[in-house]
Amino acid sequence: MNVIGVVGLPASGKGEFSKIAEGLGIPVVVMGDVIRNAVKKAGLPPTDENLGAMANRLRAERGMDAIAILCVDAVKEQKARLVLIDGIRGDAEVRVFREHFPGFRLIAIETSFEKRLSRLCERKRSDDVGSAEGLLTRDKRELGWGLGNALQLADIRLNNDGSLEEFTARVTDLIHSMEREP
Ligand SMILES: Nc1ncnc2c1ncn2[C@@H]1O[C@H](COP(=O)(O)OP(=O)(O)OP(=O)(O)O)[C@@H](O)[C@H]1O
Known part of the structure; x- marks a missing residue:
């Protein structure tokens, strides 16, 4: 089994990556679901x-x-043959996946602060921040969990400053090439 993980700052496009992968029939394990379930169980x-x-x-x-x-x-x-893990936030987590899955590949999505902020202002999810300060706070919190170190460990870097069509084409090519790997 080949396993890929995706890392990126908030609103960089990790969810879009997962949607594209799902559309190509790749199962996605969402780490955030573990956290969402725990919050739900606590009645919050x-x-x-x-x-x-x-x-x-x-x-x-x-x-x-x-x-x-x-x-x-x-x-x-x-x-x-290929599984995607969505929601990696730190280098300690990358180490766990590398240890359990020898062919693990880490993909970093790179998107500018301005693009991330403008896309967040449009997204408006229940946990979304609508200001530059809010996004900075979120960036800092995630960097505090080791996201910066995880980004440095990436095997592959994908830019997402362009259109969704461009990103979709890049992700599709990448997944197809990973599926061909033994
Ligand atoms: N290339 C793009 N062009 C336009 N909109 C985009 C593009 N990539 C992502 N988006 C939009 O930007 C928003 C943020 O993307 P997404 O939800 O995929 O980010 P994320 O990294 O999963 O965020 P979070 O860390 O907050 O979970 C979404 O509304 C998404 O549809």
């Missing part, structure tokens, strides 16, 4: 604050790789 609304606090709690109580460890079995359960 899935706001940015609650999701962040829960992720911090899981990592503080069980270690920086806690969420990745919870996802390994979910990846192994997939009966596919």
Whole structure:
């Protein structure tokens, strides 16, 4: 089984990457679902604050790789040649996946701050921030989890400053080439 992980700053296009992969029939394991489920179980609304606090709690109580460890079995359960992990936030998590999946490849999505901010202002998800300060706070929080180190560990870099059509074409080419790998 080949496994790919995607990293990128908030609103860089990780969700779009997953949508494109799903459209090509690739199973996607979403790490954030582990956090969303924990927030739901605690009876809290899935706001940015609650999701962040829960992720911090899981990592503080069980270690920086806690969420990745919870996802390994979910990846192994997939009966596919290629599986995508969505939601990697730190280098400790990258290490977990490299250890369990020898052919693991990490993809970094690179998108400018301005593009990310303008796309966030349009997206308006329940946990979205609508200002530059809000996005900076979110960037800092994620960088604090080791996202900067994870970005440096990437095997492949994809730019997403252009149109969705351009990004879709790049992601599709990449997935097709990964599917051809032994
Ligand atoms: N190339 C693009 N052109 C236009 N809009 C885009 C492009 N890429 C992504 N978007 C839009 O930008 C928003 C942010 O992208 P997306 O949700 O994929 O980011 P993300 O990295 O998953 O974000 P988060 O870290 O907050 O989960 C979405 O509304 C998405 O549809």
